[in-house]
Amino acid sequence: MAELLLILISAIFVNNFVLARFLGICPFLGVSKKVETALGMGMAVTFVMTVATVVTWFIQYFVLIPFGIEYLQTIAFILVIASLVQLVEMVIQKTSPVLYQSLGIFLPLITTNCAVLGLAVLNIQKEYSFLEGIVFALGAAIGFTLAMILFAGLRERVDLCPVPKSFRGTAIALVTAGLLSLAFMGFAGLVKG
Amino acid sequence: MLAAIISLGAIGLFAALALGLAAKKFAVEVDPRELAILELLPGANCGACGYPGCSGYAKMVVGGDKIAATCPPGGSSVMDKIANIMGFAPITTEPKVAVVICQGDNRKAKDKYRYLGLADCQAAQKVADGPKQCPGGCLGLGTCARVCPFGAIEMTADNLAVISRKKCTGCGKCVASCPRKVIRMAPLDATTHVLCNSHDKGALVRKYCEIGCIACQICKKQVPEAYEIENFLATVVYEHYDKAPAAVEKCPTKCIRDFMISYPEGSSFAEATVPLRKKDEAA
């Protein structure tokens, strides 16, 4: 149990996917102008990450290893994750238009998101068990959402500031992201992970 | 090797089947014409058509049996294509641009008090009807330039709004944002305008503005059909815009301007004086 908690904490804070591993930077910069959309993106990523972990874990241990083709891991994972997200998108669009309105627009952005693929690969590298893998995915997703919301909150405040002309827009966003990342470096050493 | 091909192929096949089935089972009807129209639209979401954004406009066109509103930024070329997609009779649209009918910048027009407040025309207008002595003149605080989705409005160094006839798409957002109604929509072909918005009598206008219309009637005498004077202010009759330039040189206060020849003083849009008339384009 303590082991699982450590994996969770480690994935959220110490090895935050966005701010420490620098994975999933494109949605981090792209959909972080407002807290609301950042939250929507975070929810979508959480969902996809958890489902992707489950599926890739099965692919790894029931297809790739038995057939001895672990070297095709990346291709197989991309294939599976991409089609999975597509599938989920279609299902949501049909079954719940409301959810699709709030979540669906972010799904295509995640199909080939490096954070999702990175998570699946890391999961295998670290040789996590199925349960550990799910907890790790959850932690990574919560960490991603946290980073998104913090950053969106910061950007909303930066919008109100008299930023020098040459720094406006993406430039100041990148500076802010760097500072936020620096702040998260403070968690290093909190948990071995 | 064989195992690799077979297993990956199987995964791929499975995924393809699942997706294919899902696409059938969970298909959501989207009118392809709506998407095609959305592609055509400028995508500025300016709201000039009266619908919420370009997607709202596309929905309206597909949902109705005729085109209930035009897309001013898109102009006639876009409207023709939309009519083509829908199989409707083409709508003729007259391209319009917005014109600031004032040249009274800080140096030419006098203020009635010193305004030290929020740099917003609507806010300034609430303070004793604005700092300009002229009741209709441009306040020069740049509210229109901020709302323009196309970057077509610039503020000169002496605080006068000038609209580029090249960049303006005629969406009319600036017209709605101006508290003094000094921006007017006019046909693109009409390049000559009386740039004054004061209905005060000539003697009074002279007191506060060097470049205002004093209703001297000279332009009307020169080209009677192209100008009319109402309430001490001359305006160009846009039906006869082609005859209007003849009076430009005669105006004693130089408040009539032909944008074919020059823009108001201090504007950087001078490059836009290349021929803009439809006839020239066709020729």
Add this chain to the structure above:
Amino acid sequence: MTTSRLKTFPGGLHPADNKLWTATSPIENVPLPEELIIPLSQHIGAPADACVDVGDQVKKGQVVGSAKGFVSVPVHASTSGEVVAVEPRLHPSGRMLPAVVIRPDGADAWREDLPKGDPELLTADEIRDRLRDAGIVGMGGATFPAHVKLSPPEEKPIDTLIINGVECEPYLTADHRLMLEEPDRVLRGVAILRKVLSVDTVCIGIEANKPDAIALMTEKCAGSGVEVIPLEVKYPQGAEKQLILAITGREVPSGGLPMEVGVVVQNVGTAAAVADAIIDGMPLIERICTVTGSGVVAQKNLRIRVGTPLQHLVDQCGGLNGEPAKLIMGGPMMGMAQLSLDVPATRGTSGLLIFREGDVPLVEEGPCIRCARCVRACPANLLPTTIAAYTRLDMFDEAEGYNAMDCIECGCCSYSCPSFIPLVQSLRHAKGAILEKRRKMS
């Protein structure tokens, strides 16, 4: 000092009150000017309709503009004379608005049929109607028709009447002098207001910097059940919602009116005008106004006729002292800057402030340095700097989310800002834009 025990509200600030200039000068009557300009819009609500024509002879107290709608009051001639014009004239708002111009005949004759009455015999409804006919509005400066405030809907029972003698605006001493010189007139009006609302609890709130007024009012109120409450010297102690919070401890809810917490607030000047209107039948044609500032030769409290051009008031005070840089009608915090001295005084003109260059800061604004002085000073507990920043970006939804609509426009934020950012103007602009949007939505 016992200031810490005095009642007050959170926030606010202490501008130099500069009341010594006029606090001891008795009220002086002003001779009639050559021309009275009586604006038809002198109250919040629909302006009155002119009901006289050029050339008509009018008597003092005669209606020259009739009320239009419920939230509106008629306008009266301030003296007898001839109507010489009914035309747009420069109004204190800075616009050209319709006004009736009267040339006094010098007789100053009242109209004969003044509706004198005994407040004991009149019913509450009759009193309300008479107040409306007499054109009684809030004299603190907001000029809200008094009969509307005194007609609370039945589901909102009123249990407390607060008489506002705070006069927290710096420089102004008109209410102070009124309480000192005519306390009986004020208290007669208080008794009438009390009867209309049929309330038991009546308080008169007075800022502690007027000890003589507090002492006199306490003495006069003894035994009448009216309580005089000294309040901490702090701006905006006299703002309606802040006054209610200080005296009753009740907070008017966001977006609500004082009647939601069972309170009606009326100014001392309004109370005096109510007494005149009911007992003597006199409509509201005169008021007390403080003319002060470095730009006049002698600072005075004057009893002025509605419609007197400001220039005439300045002449009564020995004329201008040097070149004026800023004219303010009302108090320095919430008053309105004026374009010229040709503007007439209205029912809401509690003061005329004239400043010379050097006495008023005419400074360009600087950047916000996040000192949060405006936040500390805001009596409505808002974040003025944040709302102003959103206003600048035309993000009015966000401004509304920060409760911009609860701003009382007291000006504490602008006063406290070391960078001279026009905060209160931004808030007012945001309020206007939000109201506009709400109108469009509905």
